[in-house]
Amino acid sequence: PDPSEVQLLSSALNLPPTLATLLVQRGYATPGEAKSFLRPALDSLTDPFLIKDMDKAVALVAKAVRSGTPILVHGDYDVDGQCSAALLTRVLELAGAKVVPFVPHRLRDGYDFGPAGLKVAAESGASLVLTCDCGVSATEAVQHAKDMGLAVVVTDHHLTRELPPADAIVNPRREDCDSPSKELCGAGVAFKLVQALCGELGLPATVPFHFLDLVALATVADIVPLVGENRTLVRFGLKMMEQSRWAGVRALLDVTGLVGRPVRAGQVGYVLAPRLNAAGRIGESMEGLKLLLTDDQRTAHDLAVSLDTINARRQEIDERILAEAVDEIEQSVDLGRYHGLVLARDGWHPGVIGIVASRVVERYHRPTVLIGLEGDEGKGSGRSIPGFNLHEALGQCSDHLTRWGGHKAAAGLTVRRDRVEPFRDAFNQVAVSRIPPDELVLTQRVDIIGSVRSLNDDLERLMRHLEPCGPGNPAPVLGVRRANARQPTTVGANHIKFTLDDGSDTIPAIGFGWADRLDEGWWRGQIDVALQLSRNEWRGTSTLQARVVHIKSAD
Template sequence: MEARAAPGRKVEPRWVLMGKPDSGVLERVKRELSVPTVVARILINRGVSDGASARRFLRPALDQLFDPFLLTDMQLAVDRIRRAIQAGERIMVYGDYDVDGVTGTSVALRALRRLGADVSFYIPHRIEEGYGISQAGVDEALRRQVGLLISVDCGITANREVEYARELGIDVIVTDHHQPGALPRAVAVVNPKREDCPYPFKELPGVALAFKLADALFRSEGRDAGLLHEDLDLVALGCAADIVPLVDENRVLVKHGLERMLDTRNVGLRALIESVGLGGKPIGTGQVVFMLAPRINAVGRMGSATEAVEMLTTDDLGAARQIAERLEVQNRLRREADDRTLSEALDMVEKEVDLDRDRAVVLASEGWHPGVIGIVASRIVEKVYLPTVLIALDGPRGKGSARSIPGFDLYRALSACQGHLAAFGGHKYAAGLTIERDRIEGFKSAFQQAVKATLSPEDLTPQIVVDEEVSLGQIDDRLVNILRDFAPFGPQNMRPTLASRGVEVVGSPSTVGRNHIRFKARQDGRILDCIGFDMGHLLYRLTPGEPNLDIAYVIEENEWRGKKIVQLRVKDLR
């Protein structure tokens, strides 16, 4: 099913040009790095203002990683795990069903097995148990005669469940990156966001914390870190998929992990890569986010993510390929559910939401799959640029997923509405909630008020941040090669957005695929291919032969018959 276009609220984005850096700093960076002015300006605006910081940014190295023992409670965690291994005590890694949780669980499992631990894992069922440590999960640990439970990407709010485990004689180590409140009474709570944690970088995802725990264990055991570094490809997969800031340590981990993906020794990851047609091809964050991660997420959304962990921890290539095939089937089912839910949600937006007056979208419906409403909420936000909450109703209760826009703290807004909610959790831009059916109308009203009290009309206009204005004639091989070293791209280090004014459209622009536009642009003797995704409605603005078009875009490279071709991916045109 192909989802139709979104109703109403077409908002022209504002172009915001980054500030001009100090001329003295600019000249120093140009001189020290021997780079063009455009590159120097972009680097300075990203906090790179001298040769040393430029080398750290452009050539991330593993020796830039911080000591894992700087994390509060890491020593306690390591000591307890080493005692468990030495005593032959059973350990259970308790993960989460998203890509961060699946890869983090896999990293922890592989490391503990290398250290000789008697270890199993547990991933809660998204529909039956929901997120985080559950009583059912603790009961399963008891059934397995587990003495130590280690959480990955969850547990920071599981105070009651940790207490329940303690009563059953099961020790708990929590590793989590979500925002903490009152800490659970665990043996150790490893979370860089703890107020008392001095760790220099606070934005590590769950998989990176699992890697840090493994690193600390390997150091304590005097083991070769090279064996641990083999799993950096899994760390990169989880980091990129969790949309964490790709700066500092995350940038180092993802950079080195992506390089290892090209020739991964992980048979499960190799099977997954082959199943999407990326075998032997360079893999960037875009391929991770849009091709690899959805397959793992799909099995967690539509059923159980246990198979995904089995795939990433097996040494049997045949078994891994069978699981990868099943993940592909689950992903097709997930896409069908996505499209169906999006179409229904857009119908409801048209009927129930006043896009000129309302400052948020809150929709509830029977029959929606709880595993896909988060994806659909994100797509609604893309279309109407309003904070959005979708609720899948089932009996007297509903499970909701919420997504935000830049400048709006979703978690804070839900906190203001918590009197209407049975439970909620998340962060600034994404959250989940549970709500009684009869409280939905009250929640809608309270959430609308919370948004109105926070967002100005200017906040409800999307922005395109332009790193630099250039002419097409400045886009030469040298510039393209330097910007390639800015990768890996992601939050806080997005692919640089450039703008060119007064370019001329050459030839005949056309629409291709599902509402995309393709055209050629010329300026200063340079002609470049341009593609604008989901911009078919702007085809009328493309008038061939007149140098009157302004475009905002990112530079990309396509490979055709072994040759790399520069293409501009247009973000807006006017």
């Protein structure tokens, strides 16, 4: 960045030059912009009524609450959908409503509001179906609900080609919606609905803020940009999570060893969220929702332990599918020809292939779709790279797909077995037309280059001012050049551990998932390392460590 901008910002706000440099790099060059970023405020949240149809949704929900008839709150089987459903259920019950919470089973019921949700609505005598984190593509199911005499309010954040015939559709990503809150996740949209409902239902305006820990959990898990309103919601939600009032959240913190410690976005994404997601991926998704809704600590503990066990099994499945996917790419795929990857195989669990697709993208830097085949059909999950809109790309291949939907960075699909090959070719053609060969080369952003001696506790504390970090606001990456890896060992399934030494000092380093990505004897020569500073918590002791982001030979 411009040194003069850094100096001006550093002087104006009395900031250390390193922090000022990072702020200017991220586009927060003026004192006002930097202050708003460093100290987000809840009173800066946007007016929920800026979202189209919010007034209609409030009127319909309030009418159902006052009538005393049941309301079906229909979520999704991922973390976002579970948190959204828990948030709306608890608030509506607080207002005196009769609520039937429901999330579908991934394999048995499939994604979105569909036959399973319609059945629950009919059996419960619901007068209103209120979806969260789903519904915007459920045209057929919404029409069926209308034919049954039900009112339908959809709250969602996914992209769609056409809107369903619902009574109200609260989705800031609608083309005709003027709200600036375009990047909210499903729980973020549910939070805005709750904000709007408080006045109509006679609830204190502070009620929504009691659920910010659920909103933070969902926002981080759904990998939406942690900027603007999302940053504010997560910043305050993480603080609340440390002393959550919800038994389920406390139980998750307990089984993962995070009780009594400040919770960071990375711990939500890599520790807490996978356990809730595991229920929706390979278990019973309702278990995750039950965990978030129970007020009994013993029940919460038992459910959290169960999810922890399911997550361990999920990790084993992940590793097997990843190994098979990498082997197929290395043996059968011409990476010079294929700019987009589509891999399909019998036996791949559709509940975990999204995670594996992300890891394939990390390794090969190409948009990737993995498909688990069973019978005549396959269910797929895709992940993308920056600059490649996966949702649009699937739209161009839709003639080969039975169903598809999602975002620019992640999507899901259903495809017939006999259409997999045509889809693979069509997807690659789109990728070739949009991704130049030079953009397929993985490049690593480095914010600051320094010596190992500069990697100290003070610098790590300084970096925390930028949190919560994630998409749109990545954790700072530091670079060390021409260093040596001392005493390298392989730990766990596929990780490397070593001491990083550049002659100025040493620091323990760990590279998750790097053991099979390095040539034999990689440590014999000098290396350039991109890393992030983190804390290694072990048996009550906290030590500084370097988490490897990338390694390459210095020669």
